[in-house]
Amino acid sequence: MKRFFLWVLVFPIFLLPGFDRTEKEDEIARILDAQKASWNRGDIKGFMEYYWKSEEFTFQSGGNRLQGWEALYNRYRTHYAGENMGQLNFSDILIKVLSDDVVLVLGRWEVQLRTSKKEGLFTLVFQRMPGGWKIIHDHTSSP
Numbered sequence: 001m002k003r004f005f006l007w008v009l010v011f012p013i014f015l016l017p018g019f020d021r022t023e024k025e026d027e028i029a030r031i032l033d034a035q036k037a038s039w040n041r042g043d044i045k046g047f048m049e050y051y052w053k054s055e056e057f058t059f060q061s062g063g064n065r066l067q068g069w070e071a072l073y074n075r076y077r078t079h080y081a082g083e084n085m086g087q088l089n090f091s092d093i094l095i096k097v098l099s100d101d102v103v104l105v106l107g108r109w110e111v112q113l114r115t116s117k118k119e120g121l122f123t124l125v126f127q128r129m130p131g132g133w134k135i136i137h138d139h140t141s142s143p
Contacts, residue, residue: 025095028103028126031133032090039088044076052127052134060139072138086113101128109140118142 031050038046048069051057055068059075066072093107105124110117120142127136 024097024103027133028095028105029093031126032093032105032107036088036090039085042082042085044073044080044085048073048076050133050135051138052129052136054136056136058137060137061141080111083114086111086117102126103133 035047035050038044038049051069051072053069055070057067057069057072059066059072066075089110089112091108091110093105096104096106098104103126105122105126107122107124108119109122110119120140122141123137123139124135125137126133
């Protein structure tokens with residue numbers, strides 16, 4: 001009988017709005033893992049799969065703003081192709097669910113190259129779209 005009352009008290013918590021945030025956080029974490037795996041295989045297109053393929057997508061870094069998926073894809077191909085890709089790692093990830101369809105991700109990135117490393121911070125804005133979660137804005141910085 002005590003178990004029944006405990007269940008009656010605890011079960012309604014699962015019905016509260018926002019309780020499924022862990023599921024959204026897990027989805028976003030899986031995307032970040034897939035991006036990292038693609039990058040580390042040298043697959044820039046695979047890495048870019050989770051960016052919104054639109055001219056409305058924005059990327060900011062180093063005082064510059066790029067508009068559109070194609071512009072970011074070209075930037076990565078120019079600056080990071082081949083040996084310049086190195087091994088990517090993410091750390092200090094903080095995922096904040098802002099609504100049912102918008103998630104903010106803060107974190108640190110590091111690219112280990114053969115003789116050096118690049119690192120910095122990033123902020124990603126994900127939006128759930130008919131095709132799944134897509135990054136609609138990326139702000140990446142480095143010291």
